[in-house]
Amino acid sequence: LVSYNAMVAVYAQTGHLHDSKRVFDDMPVHDLISFNAIAGAYSHTGHLQDAKEMFDTLPERDLVSWTGMLTAYTRSGHLQDAKGIFCDMPQRDIVSWTAMLTAYARLGYLESAKSMFDSIPQRDCVCWSAMISVYGQKGQIDGAKRVFEDMPERNMVSWSSMLAAYAQNGHLNDAKVLFESMPYRDLMTWTTMLTVLTEEDRVDDARVLFDEMPQRDIVTWTAMLAAYTRNGHLENAKHLFDRIPQLNQICCNAMLDAYAQNSQLKEALEMFHKIHERDVACWSVMIYAYAHNGHLDLARKVLETMPERNIASWGAMLSGYSLTGHFLRVFEVLDLFRLIECPDSVCFVAIFGACNYIGKMEAGRQWFLSMIMDYKVEPT
């Protein structure tokens, strides 16, 4: 039973749902660990419904089952359900507290995340590191640094979280200093440093680092590809892409983006069609590609065809219209989403452009006030 469970778990962790399920179905008896493991497989592969069904039909549930379900909801963006699970679970421990902390942060409730953190009695390295990451994702470097310095002991992930917090918020020098002083480095921290070099437009140094890295994985390859794209080296990007050992959805998106940024519409479209499981980013790149090559109508069609939209997809369309002088279209599209999605700073740049162009300075001022008061978007 232990070996079977271990196999289910290994396949689950590597995202091989079918193999995981096959082993699960083949095993003679199941215990709670097997059920939890297969539920985790569903959750890891984004099959929220199946995970929930498994959870609901469990004859008994332990802390692992409850926390697993909490995480499944968090991963799929169902924060209210995550909170419901947290409230309903009969006991909680440091793992579930940390899971809930992360869930709050995802929803944007930094304060709730913080008070959850503060209320954890015996904090371990994981919840400290989670808190660093929360501050980092919120752009609050000082908070991240304070947590990092306050924690009683640090592990690989703590250092790595702090490094990522610096890198993702443009504190490139701090990132470099921290990297030099790190007691350990691994694939993830190396990759973070690759993105730091990229942001500094040191693409050649990035390539040297890439070549010298002791290991590379798909994330590293994609980071290098993005480095070439950012610096306009389409040929190098193509070359690199052809050498990637195992393609995934994200690196294909990155290549699609390389074509889009370089106005290679035909190649972009070709790549788009090669991608079968398209996510929001993939579709949004196509909006960008069309909008920046004079095909506003096709961009709009993509916007309307894509299965789901987020603020970046709306923003791509808005910017496309604004930059090409289709100012009435800006407001037309804005009306399509402003009640369901909060416009962000990119959207407002497009809106102000539209207002200025058609001479409606007063309307622009109103939008500016509304941005701050109603939408809580800070001017940048």
Place this chain on the structure above:
RNA sequence: UUGGAGGAUAGGCGA
């Protein structure tokens, strides 16, 4: 043997 924390891709400005 099952649950919690870190790295890559999309929109304006910048580059």
